Amino acid sequence: MMPKSKFRTKHFFGQALILLLAFIALTRCSTEKKQSKYLRSVGDIEADSKQDDPAFKICYGEAFLKQYFNYSQGLQYEGEMLKIKEQFEQAYVPVEVDESGWVRIRFVVNCRGESGRFRMICSNEYYESRDFDSRITDQLMSITKSLDGWKPLPDSENPEEYYQYLIFKIDNGDIIEILP
């Protein structure tokens, strides 16, 4: 029969080993997550209190955010894309500069049809990152934020929240296309 003290020592080392392994496994998992260059999904926008409207909240949590096309229902905006184009035609003042390319503003539409977490990327005509004159980008951002006809994605039970984007094709400071 094993002496009691020897049994306790062995038991102690056994527990310590299990704890050590668990610690290594946990550390490894968190290290792997930290090292990944990806968020949960391509195009995800993390809430940022420094730049986002604090009043904007999503209803169901990040993991439930869809993409605008997930239900194949087309753009969910009161008055359709035509209305969006009309709003930009009325509000955007062309800027006379030799700057062309694309501007994308991506954002979230929540279950109440409110929009928030606006983020912008810009490129030249060769799809290379570039900055545009702020008189262009400030207008695009401001008009996009003012659009108030967004609707949640139609779902049989709950209104779904989603990521939406607008792309502006810019030709010498003027908008010549709005997508998608």
Place this chain on the structure above:
Amino acid sequence: MKYFCFTFMIIFCWKAKAQPNCKAYLYQGDTLKYEACLVAEKRAGYYQFTREYQEALDEALAIDSTFAYAYKVKSTAYLKSGDFITWKALIDKAVKYDHEGELFYRGWCRYQFFRDFEGAIADIELLDSLVDYDIGFGQNGDYHLEITRALCYKAIGQPEKAISIIEKKLSDSTYFASPYDYLHLGVLYLEKGAHDKAIAALKRQESENDLAENRYYIALAYREKDQLDLSRANLEMAKKLYLDRSRMFEPYTEHMDKIYLKEIEQEIAKSTKMAE
């Protein structure tokens, strides 16, 4: 139904072509690509936007950095999220390593997602110069790349060239017209002022795939010919079809020559005034 079957057939064929059989690389003696292909299969079951999906492809590309297919499928989530910068960098690599296989996709996406008409024309024409077979359809199956090329020419101010390309394609006895071909041809004729030709093309569209759009545009053509009753009747039908969802539709973007309910209603109001 006819167009549903047609679209299904196109998508099915494309999908069959799209998923590589890893063993094919092995038979070709490309063991590196075979290994990369097997690793890329780890993404199975994950949505293309997810971290896991992207990481599996990164792993595959770490094994074989010339694996064009991996670049292409990696690019798709960026395309659909509107990130044109990352998408273009990835799809350029796919094209670099498989010109013939991926030019169609880059050309089509430049047209559909970014209205990059010159870029789409360049890709489609380059592909056509490289192969001696039919260059095929765009990704969603709605358009043959020749028709896409025609629409791009229209968009950059060359409608005559667009008409010529579409007429030639539609006169090819081996070609089965796609869901919107006659509609676009009709609109091109209408914009040129060739009202009789426009009506003929739009009637053909009506018989092949009756949509709110062809009714709307034919109504405009009839109005130009002072056939106001026919114009009004077609506008009413356009509204009915629109509300029944028989209209141009694409889940990601909006088609060229698409019309909206408000536009139909404005034309109905105009025709009511003209009748007073």
